[in-house]
Amino acid sequence: MPGSRPSLVLMGVSAAGKTVVGRQAAAAAGIPFLDADDLHPRANVEKMARGIPLDDADRAPWLDAVGGELRAAAPCIMACSALTRRYRARLRELAPGTLFALLDVPRAVLEQRLATRRGHFMPASLLDSQLTALEPAGQGERIVRLDGVQSIASLAAQVAALVAEAPDAPDAPGVPVG
Ligand SMILES: Nc1ncnc2c1ncn2[C@@H]1O[C@H](COP(=O)(O)OP(=O)(O)O)[C@@H](O)[C@H]1O
Ligand SMILES: O=C(O)[C@H](O)[C@@H](O)[C@H](O)[C@H](O)COP(=O)(O)O
Secondary structure (H helix, E strand, C coil): CCCCCCCEEEECCCCCCHHHHHHHHHHHHCCCEEEHHHHCCHHHHHHHHCCCCCCHHHHHHHHHHHHHHHHHCCCCEEECCCCCHHHHHHHHHHCCCCEEEEEECCHHHHHHHHHHCCCCCCCHHHHHHHHHHCCCCCCCCCCEEEECCCCHHHHHHHHHHHHHHCCCCCCCCCCCCC
């Protein structure tokens, strides 16, 4: 949709706070919140629950689904790990203009959060693989870094402000204008 406001991917490793911050930010901004965890094929969830990290092939169909939703539901806030430059490039390809904000959290804090989080398929043992896979912004790639140990309310306000201040998204390649 030409001229529409872009979606924002709230990214980071497991337990960075994507879900709790994203949900609150979306409520403040008055836009939908989506969780990329809900878009994983069942096989991916089962693999992670068995303590096996996903690989590029596992993530490919999932990223396509996430990108499709980013565009269809724009503007929305999507909690999504988006760990590598290539994954983020794919999301931008499918949903041009998408904003990215990283919740940056020290390992010790992540470990603490994972130790107390209940009812989630993601085992704490996968934290190492997530931290290894996470790639910093590439050249020319814009990712807003947020210090993820701040309060949930403060982080949510910052994320909501990013969405409110965002310029309109460009048209997707191949989509007719007018
Ligand atoms: N900024 C924060 N301050 C305190 N606790 C937090 C913060 N962000 C997340 N948490 C807690 O850490 C845990 C993981 O958060 P969650 O949103 O599920 O992370 P993610 O979606 O990135 O895996 C939850 O128990 C959540 O309440
Ligand atoms: O790319 C991946 O390896 C997965 O997306 C992975 O990141 C997983 O889905 C979440 O990390 C688990 O859910 P939480 O991020 O909510 O812990």
